[in-house]
Amino acid sequence: MGKYIVRRILQMIPVVLGATFIIFAMVFALPGDPTAGKCGDRPCSPEYVAAFREEHNLNDPLPVQYGKYLGKFVQGDLGTNYYGIPVKEDLAKRYTITGRLALMAIVFEIVIGILAGVLAGVRKGRFIDNLVTVSTLFVISIPVFVIGVLLQYQFGIKWGLVPATVPSLEAPTSSLILPAFVLGSISIAYVARLTRTNLVENLRADYVRTAVAKGLTKRRAVGVHTLRNSLIPVVTYIGADFGGLLGGAIVTERIFNIQGVGGYIWKGINSRDGVAVVSTVTVLVIVYLLVNLLVDLLYGVLDPRISHE
Amino acid sequence: MTTTTKSVAPASAYKPDSEGRLLEVDDLYVEFHTAEGIAKAINGVSFDLRQGETLAILGESGSGKSVTAQAIMGILDMPPAVIPSGAIRYCGEDLLTMPEEQRRKARGPEISIIFQDALSSLNPTFPVGWQIGEMFRQHRGMNRSDAYAQAVRLMERVAIPAAKERVKSYPHQFSGGMRQRIMIAMAIALDPAVLIADEPTTALDVTVQAQIMALLAELQDERQMGLILITHDLGVVADVADRAAVMYAGRIVAKADIEDLYARPAHPYTRGLLESIPRLDQKGQTLAAIGGLPPNLTRIPPGCTFNPRCRMSQDICREQEPDLLPIAGQMSRCHFAEEVLNG
């Protein structure tokens, strides 16, 4: 097990390098003058521009810039943004809010998605099955920003049940319920469909027939014997989907004006703050890869046929 | 080898009926309602089983053997399966009209089943000991560690080497023969009165087949179970079974004591099956196979269901379905049973 983890982490290194280089190359192609608007209404003095470019290695060729950046990154220096504030400090302030958002979205996926999928699967062809099948298709086919804005309007503005926007960094978790639900909405639907499909398929498996023949109660035959096998692909899906949540956080945080990591990336893109964007996205990619590693380990626990020796 | 293992079983509420029968299947019909039409899988099957007796049910795949077994266990998927008529009496009580909860409690302690493919029939995600122990946890309310101890005892009984060390292994970590032993251990865990073995050796090597059959015979003898042995392979049952019923297209076409069945078959289909067994003393001869295929059960032809494949088929066979009638101490569903019997 330990060896497996070490090998996986070593394998992650080229992936992280490659992914960050692609991001680095894209972001540092961001057009426009990064010093524009930094000196009031007047153009900045040539001295200031030169110093600025020197400080951010903007005069080097791209691979050299990347190498210098990486050298600092591995020492834990995520660089400073164009306002001179270390990106690390910014992220430290913001990651809790996005972390809570993503975790809550995953909890919604697990609770609502799996519950709906199980209900539909065990009552295949009945009303609840059709309800789940139709409503999940409905959710999947509507863009998440439409769902977001409509729910924000309905719950936040018209009924006033929840705050419509959550601009504070110290926002209480309860105010994040709606954004998290929106962030997870499409995944909830996919989890429900995946759970249902797998459950229906596994209910016909030979070992479930054995479970019934053993005289187990229906609850035990389904809940213990069928569900475990049916959830293995669902766990994989939720892990792979984590990256989608991180991307989706940019959209969701924009709708609800949340000052999280997604909002930070968006702000960085708009103010052409290359260092802030690259460092943040790199951290996200590493988190995403670690989550995938965790899911693979969990997979081994759920399915003993998978060996990590 | 003969450790007594009866200690855990409380006295059963079920006793064999007045005529000593444990199980009585009475004119059973099973249909599958599918998009392609109604498949008549079982058409008026009757047989009984006594304590300590081994009944072999023989036939090709699709003849209704396994459906009969699943109907007895009550594990048919209904729908698409429908049981329009018939009765399955266990110790005089009809399982088909019994409340589901009462029937569930009979699965395991009273009637148990072993399936063909132990790899797919065991849950891949739980240790084998856990799966055997589950019988005790569900039916006897035992705690986890006591159930594991029982599982070790049973694994030792079915001769799994190093049972104590392997009780927490998973099904895929065992060989095919060992997996089937685990299935058997699970099935006999609660000392059932009736054990159904549905093609228990089909998926195994020939040498392992013999070991498993020997184990089943030994256990049956030890516990005086009624054993229903379902197979398409006449070779494996000869030494074990007392009586045999031959099924074709959802009907019993012949019933006989096992010696009679082999020595003097009274139905052309039985004879065809016997002729298709490879024999060492007939080396070099062409192996006879029964030509053709069993009928489509959604469109069973009129007359004798076997007539399209029968060498002896006459006009009457195409028009009138024969009844299952006694002949020379056996039963045969053939218009020309006498001719068959006399070779």
Next chain:
Amino acid sequence: MSEPIAAGFSPGATDDVDEARSLSQDAWRSLRKSTMFWVSVGLIGVFVLMAIWPSLFTQTDPTFGDINNVRAKPNADAWFGTDTQGYDIFARTIYGARASIIVGLAASLTTLLLGGVIGVLAGFYGGWLDALFSRVTDIFYAIPLILGGILFMASFPNGANSNYFVVVGKVVLVLTVFGWTTIARLMRSSVLQVKPNEYVLAARALGASPWRIIKSHILPNALAPAIVVATINLGVFIVVEATLSFLGIGLTPPAISWGVAISDALVAVRTYPHILLFPSLFLSLAVLAFILLGDAVRDAFDPKSR
């Protein structure tokens, strides 16, 4: 519905001549009977026609804004009403199909091609080529689609007068660059499943060229799941295109697209929900049609999942 137990009874069918059908013929037979398949094909047909030939559906000029008649409710003249700038919503919804359909179809096709080629080569040749391609796949897989899309579109923004097809092309490009990995992984594992089969080994032993083996033995068996995923992805790509428009970095006015129409309408959602309803409805229907089509094809190829 053919349950496995019941299915065990049919091998003895009297008409056993046509039992020996190939998988694809079998799939087509069951597809033909599926309502879901025909509904989705019908919907997709209408949307494709809309994209190619919008004037077939409406005579109204979608670029004519009548400022005296803004935010009109649906009426006999303007079936879906008019938007905040007096444009006819029906006409704009019809004309908006083009962007989504082009983006969806083109991105699906390019991801299928790119992912397919890389997956097949990696799976078929193995060795260092597989190691290289698999690492490259991992790298691109590590960048979530939306995130990559946002970074790319923000890095290469559209000028005020960017050509419509250039912008659409850029969206297709970014969806391809960050969207091909699922297909590549799927194809690679399909090839690995097919490769050890005896008929493939036999073809190799007989000296068939790699291309011939891939074409006649590997692809027919590995392509079906990839096409299913590509079809379902098509819906995803349409949504991502709309999302980029919502963020203001995809298609932007004066281009006409559902994404642009929806993000314009979201501003006024409180007072004039009908402006949002119609483009959203069409976009969702299009996405739905492709998901249903993918589901129907998958069910046809994999009777188990029904």
